[in-house]
Amino acid sequence: MNLLLLILIPLLTAVAVFMMQNNNQVRWIAFFGSAIQLILSLGLYVVYTNARNHGDTAQMLFEQNMPLFKSWNINLHLGVDGISVAMIMLTAFVVVAGVLMSWKMEKMTKEFYFLLILLSMGAYGFFISLDLFVLFFFLEIAVIPKYLLIGVWGSGKKEYSANKLALMLMTGSALVLVGMFILYFGGGKSFDILQLAQTTIPTWTQHICFPLLFVGFGVFTALFPFHTWVPDGHSSAPTAGSMFLAGISMKLGGYGCLRVATYLLPEGAKEYANIILLLSAIAILYGAFATMMQKDLKYINAYSSISHCGFVLLGIGMLTKVAITGAIMQMVSHGLMTALFFAVIGIIYERTHTRQVNEMGGLLKVMPFTITLLFIVGLCSLGLPGLSGFVAEMTIFVGSWENPDTFHRIVTVAGCMSIVVTAVYILRAIGRTAMGPLKEEYNNLSDAAWPEKLATIILLVGIIAIGVAPFWLNDLVSPGAELIMQKIQMAK
Amino acid sequence: MEPGLYHLLFISAALFFIGVYGFLTRRNLIAMLMSIELILNSVNLNFIAFNKYVWADKLDGLFFTIFVIAIAAAEAAVAIAIIINLTKNFQSIDVEETEEMKY
Amino acid sequence: MPNATYIMLIVLLPLLSFLIMGLFGRTYLKNTAGIISTCLSFISTCLAFYTAYGYFFEYGKINGVYQKLIPFNYLWLAFSEGLSINMGILLDPITAMMLVVVTLISLMVHIYSLGYLKGEERFPTYYAFLGLFTFSMLGLVVASNIFQIYIFWELVGVSSFLLIGYYYEKPSAVAACKKAFIVTRFADLGFLIGILVLSFYAGTLDFNTLIQRLTSPESNELKSALAASFLGISALTWGMILVFVGGAGKSAMFPLHIWLPDAMEGPTPVSALIHAATMVVAGVFLVARLFPIFAISAPDALEIVAYVGAISALFAAIIACTQTDIKRVLAFSTMSQIGFMMFALGVSKYGGEEGLGYTASMFHLFTHALFKALLFLGAGAVIHFVHSNNMKDMGGLRKQLPITHFTFLIACLAISGVPPFAGFFSKEEILLAAFQHNQTIYWMALITSGLTAFYMFRLYFSIFWNKSYHPNHQDEHGHHGEGGFVMMMPLVLLSVGACLAGFIPFGKFVSSDGTALVSEFHLQFSIAPVALGLTGIFTALFLYKTENDKPDKMASSLRALYQIAYHKFYIDEIYLFITQKILFNCIGKPAAWFDKNVVDGLVNATGNTTQVLSEKIKKIQSGKVQEYAVYFLVGVFGLAMVFIYMWK
């Protein structure tokens, strides 16, 4: 399978979208493009597992290597392992759903879809590139459209949010850039991840680079205390923007933390693991407690994203194979779940024109489909078995518990405690929104329309597929986690 | 004392800084343009002096002088055009009054 | 050998019912939903009886010992080499018994609901939730893996949440369902950490391996688990206590019981199924499932189980005497009876005659399921008739509701431990076990059983005797009557069970180590409890048979005690204080404030500083060409100096 397709199809779609004349064509083109991409990524999964089952043990499959800039040793090096495949599938799901959720977007439709597709291209490129420079390039492609998506199509204090988000993410990527160059000069003049993994990087380089890269990527994935772009950014973004932001961009950071920071710099990871754990435990609990006080649905989900992404970093910081597997599963799970959550919020908002939970009530009566989804996604968020959140969180907990010392134990218990707090705020939100007496003015609300239904069902399928049968995802990602763990164990 | 390279360089440097002084102290754009002409002349003299006393086997300094003169002519023409336009717009060629291009 | 397909069908048919009702019920099956679900439930019940029969009488017993069979095991999620979540079926005596209990009560409730919820808008949804609950409960009882039990544990929690919140437009129901979920969730946190502790030391999640590793004295796992200690208590004991916390939450043990009375906001059949017969005994089931570890390796934890059970039993019985909402009385009675089961397990030992408590507990679980479901369904019929939960609105209903009256009386006699009804036998065994092992608990239990008889008959007399019934005048539309065949049939069936279940020789089937336990009947021992029970009944007869002011007088003479008990010992208020004042005001609000002002403030401050600085710096861009020239010259000369003097 030629991985370039994964970049080219979104690119072609984006171009095609730009050529179209009327909004209807734009929508359909975007939908078909993203649907093809979804099929392609599912195909990638099939081809990938086939290759693995037939004994292909190479670390990365479907590799391609083309020189881009010889004197700096920059190559367009593409390749996937299980982790990337999982992330690509996540991206494909979220993109299709996001495109469908924006069906009613009337303001500058063409540009909107163009940016959405462009953003998705950045994400795909990020997940398949094995060259730090190319990776960084795609990371930036995934950042910039977000600024416009929020600034132009957002709501509320959108300019502020867009600026904040762009500046904080840019700061993050600046740190990544610096770390990347130090790594380049400290570790054998190469940007190639596989080559860097083979070379021994001096300890001092690791100790300098790791915080830079980890914090840099950590900003993307809401590392405490660099998380404040999350609530504002998510709440101001248009629905599809929030979905992409929480579902895809936050995962770019987690993936980077894992693939770049932890994998390439295992000594650094060991050195700073306790700090990461501390920060992520704070993020988990603090995010959860802060969520309890929110009244805006989008803020609720945004803060809970901080809490949930804390689990990703917690899993990475635990430095055990199971915990890292769990972190990856959490990324996939949270991506789907939070995208669905935002989609549902978008549907509700479009009808009630408010996101304040206090102003709603009893919506289950008028929009049963949507509210059922709200229930499901809320339950997924609080870790109900049978849905994806449970599987990921439990894997992280079991992996975390493998560290026998008291510090790790306390951190793990702190993480576990969040499941109660999560239950509190999710039930509060659901109770206020869906249950209770219905207000007069909401008597005539309509339920979700077909694109919205389709979008949410696509995401729901992903959530349930992971929740009911987690073994396929586990089998997909755990060999990758195993390799990362080997690197860590070999390090001093 | 036999005048030589150092004398010429002295003249050139002095003229240059006279031009600089003029450029910094004049408020009239035309006067500033004159200062620039002085500076350019000092440079020309520098080229010629070096050409004559150090690299007598070449003519490059001379060529540079010619080009500088040519460009100075062009520059003066453009500068005068700008000044005239400025007078039309602002009724003044005082630099302290024509400070639209800021922040 | 057991037929794995049948057992899987028992579990999966309710799931099928859930899926059908959930996906198509609203649009296509508005009228037939109940029938379809009931049929599926019926098949499932038949299969459960078949399986139990097969297990107990055909293949279960090898060399006189009931085996723990695993007819089905599927690797669901592999963490590491030892640790993996399997979805499997573990068949042993308590599983077989629970399969029967759960499917039977579920079937009864399915049938009963056909009448009780007739004409409801969300009929299919209701049956979908029932299916979901039954599926999860059955998954829980067949679990072969401690994580599997946790998974279904959560699922029953959520189906309970959904069913309590069935009347979602009622704010009290919404509050109750949230409360139930959050309190049990809090307990589940303990369960989860307990699982993590146990799995870490045992290196497995599988029940059989886990029990085997943590009970055989020479195993390394047991040694390491006992050696590691935290705050002076061994890791194993911690693990077991934490697991028990989970069980206590689900089983509404003191002090995690506060959700149960409120859970009565759900439809009454649901209360019968979930909050009386099945889900609330999940905690007992869990302790029973891990009983060998409790009894052999962690006796300290078991002692805690015993005391928590005993205290809950007494505590709930006292409160039940003062409540006026009939469902709440039943709820506290449930809590009290589950306390009996808990402390029966707690005083038991592993194996042989010493394991009497275990058998008694399971026996009581079985009989209690029958008569408590019966009580709830009977109460449902009453509520259906008078449209009120409050005792004060009732009285003299024996004329209007003869069948209900009769079955209710049987259930009351059964729960009060009057021979020869079912409760008598199981309760005697429990008291005997307590008497043999722990005198303190025995006396507490004895008082409790007296109180039980009193409050049950207080309830009975208040509903069916006392004043004569005057129907409310606004009930013109009323479908007065007992609710027809579908509602009465379960009552009758269950009352037959409540009469006869006591004669089952339970010890032969269920015992702590699988060998048959012949429980003897000690006549002289039964005198005290039965006498106490009859005293309770007659006290109630004296106070409540006819309308009079004796109860009020008594209440006012014991004013302080009555008030405390009426307000459930103010436990709810304490919780409210903790959650509202401490959790929300002392943690949540500061966290939100901190985020908004400090963290966000820092970010904004960075932005503002940059802006202020740039405001200053931009002044350099003054538009004055000579200033630029100065900067330029300074730069040039500065660089020249650098190059001349520093670079050389």
Next chain:
Amino acid sequence: MNGANILFYLLAAMILGSGLLAVTTRQLFRAAIYLLFSLIGMAGMYFWLQYEFIAAVQVVVYVGGITVLIIFSIFLTQQAGEKMLVKKTGQQIFAAIAAFCGFALVMIQIVQNNFTATKNLSLSPSVTNIGNQMLGVDKGGYALPFEVVSILLLAALIGSIVIALRTPTQTS
């Protein structure tokens, strides 16, 4: 002191003196005249250095062209006899000090440096040589810069016409 030396010093004095006056006088027209003298002095200096061609160019372009241009523009923009405004004294002193410091720095460098003349045979700056090299296309030829400068001059010509012709906008 022979005549040539005296001539040199006279020319130097003329260049610097009239240059200084050109930047200090308060009457713009006079400043232009002083500039003219300074430029003529410069031309004389070129003669003195025996670079006749450059001297001729200097006279033709500077003295004859640019100065006249400047004087024209003075007539176009300035009221006759009006004195120019001066900068604040502080700024003047600052500029003087800055200029002097720069001058000192440069002179120190010049004096410290020892320039050694090339030993090669000198090439006469005759018009023939200049013309050959200026229009030469082989190595060391200046044909290309020459053409570039021609185009530049053309562009400047057109540009200045365009700028000067633009109708004044009414924003001020």
